[in-house]
Amino acid sequence: MGLLLKILIPLLGAALAFHFYSAPKNFSPEMLRGKRVIVTGASSGIGEQMAYHLARMEAHLLLTARTEAKLQKVVERCLELGAASAHYISGSMEDTTFPYRVVEEAENTWGGLDMLILNHVSYFDFNFFNGNVEQVRILMQINFLSYVAMATSALPMLKESEGNIVVVSSMAGKTGVPFIAPYAATKFALDGFFSSLRQEFVMDKVNVSITLCVLGYINTENAVQAISHVIRDTPAPKEECALEIIKSGVLRQRELYYPSGLLSSMVLLRSIAPEFLDSTVRSSYNVENLRRR
Numbered sequence: 001m002g003l004l005l006k007i008l009i010p011l012l013g014a015a016l017a018f019h020f021y022s023a024p025k026n027f028s029p030e031m032l033r034g035k036r037v038i039v040t041g042a043s044s045g046i047g048e049q050m051a052y053h054l055a056r057m058e059a060h061l062l063l064t065a066r067t068e069a070k071l072q073k074v075v076e077r078c079l080e081l082g083a084a085s086a087h088y089i090s091g092s093m094e095d096t097t098f099p100y101r102v103v104e105e106a107e108n109t110w111g112g113l114d115m116l117i118l119n120h121v122s123y124f125d126f127n128f129f130n131g132n133v134e135q136v137r138i139l140m141q142i143n144f145l146s147y148v149a150m151a152t153s154a155l156p157m158l159k160e161s162e163g164n165i166v167v168v169s170s171m172a173g174k175t176g177v178p179f180i181a182p183y184a185a186t187k188f189a190l191d192g193f194f195s196s197l198r199q200e201f202v203m204d205k206v207n208v209s210i211t212l213c214v215l216g217y218i219n220t221e222n223a224v225q226a227i228s229h230v231i232r233d234t235p236a237p238k239e240e241c242a243l244e245i246i247k248s249g250v251l252r253q254r255e256l257y258y259p260s261g262l263l264s265s266m267v268l269l270r271s272i273a274p275e276f277l278d279s280t281v282r283s284s285y286n287v288e289n290l291r292r293r
């Protein structure tokens with residue numbers, strides 16, 4: 001991403017990150033022991049890694065995604081790792097009733113909920129926007145509306161437990177990133193909805209925390225497969241990313257930036273030099289490789 005972003009800006013970013021986002025409380029794994037946690041998109045990638053961390057911390061887990069065979073394996077592994085309990089419910093978030101069914105499942109099994117981790121995303125075509133509005137509508141349902149539905153229906157349980165809502169987003173939900181317009185729209189929508197909701201919670205004395213996790217490029221199989229031929233950056237590790245998300249949620253942070261140095265500096269640049277940020281982002285893509293596919 002150019003010498004400036006590689007060396008100078010991350011340093012500045014790290015200092016800023018420390019200043020603005022350093023958590024006042026310390027994390028300890030015991031904070032999750034016996035907690036009842038839903039993780040969506042838990043069959044692969046960051047969601048799967050979050051499930052393993054939570055299992056080691058002895059949480060109760062309800063995992064969801066579409067692929068039952070993968071969920072079965074993840075649940076087995078979670079039990080081996082020490083989860084207090086682990087089960088799954090499979091289905092697609094494209095189905096408008098499914099988000100409610102997942103929350104009902106938690107209510108029926110546990111009678112309560114401590115943490116809701118919203119993480120799933122639909123796969124999409126990584127390329128110039130092709131004008132397919134229907135595809136945007138479907139992505140809005142899967143990546144955005146289902147998050148709203150789950151948070152809404154889980155709220156009574158989360159109020160009772162003074163729990164946490166964790167929303168996994170992306171740098172593409174904070175600034176313009178090419179080739180993912182429909183996805184970016186859903187991530188910006190999450191920021192708008194959940195930041196507004198956070199304000200209302202404070203005004204209404206609802207003690208449920210909302211953490212927005214802004215992620216950069218992470219080395220999950222699907223992400224690497226989709227963009228490694230086009231992007232010049234090296235991805236950050238999914239295991240560490242997953243742990244940082246859990247920490248930020250239980251510590252009730254408003255936002256997490258991971259990897260923090262680079263991303264905090266991008267957010268800073270967005271407000272003081274947006275054109276420069278745009279061109280830096282563009283320069284990290286190898287467009288020729290995209291066209292050849």
Ligand SMILES: NC(=O)c1ccc[n+]([C@@H]2O[C@H](COP(=O)([O-])OP(=O)(O)OC[C@H]3O[C@@H](n4cnc5c(N)ncnc54)[C@H](OP(=O)(O)O)[C@@H]3O)[C@@H](O)[C@H]2O)c1
Pocket residue numbers: 040041042043044045046047064065066067068070091092093094118119120121122123142168169170171215216217218219220221222223
């Ligand atoms: N990896 C990155 O570089 C990166 C960067 C920024 C932000 N993020 C964010 O991090 C989160 C996790 O990303 P990831 O890279 O770990 O993704 P991933 O490996 O592709 O996992 C996506 C998960 O969502 C599930 N899913 C897909 N379509 C679904 C549907 N219609 N209904 C229900 N579940 C569905 C998938 O399982 P099934 O296929 O079995 O349904 C899978 O468990 C996402 O919110 C993503 O936007 C990732």
Ligand SMILES: *[C@@H]1O[C@H](CO)[C@@H](O)[C@H](O)[C@H]1NC(C)=O
Pocket residue numbers: 161162207
């Ligand atoms: C909100 O809930 C957390 C976790 O239970 C608790 O530590 C904190 O004191 C609560 N805050 C208020 C204002 O009640």
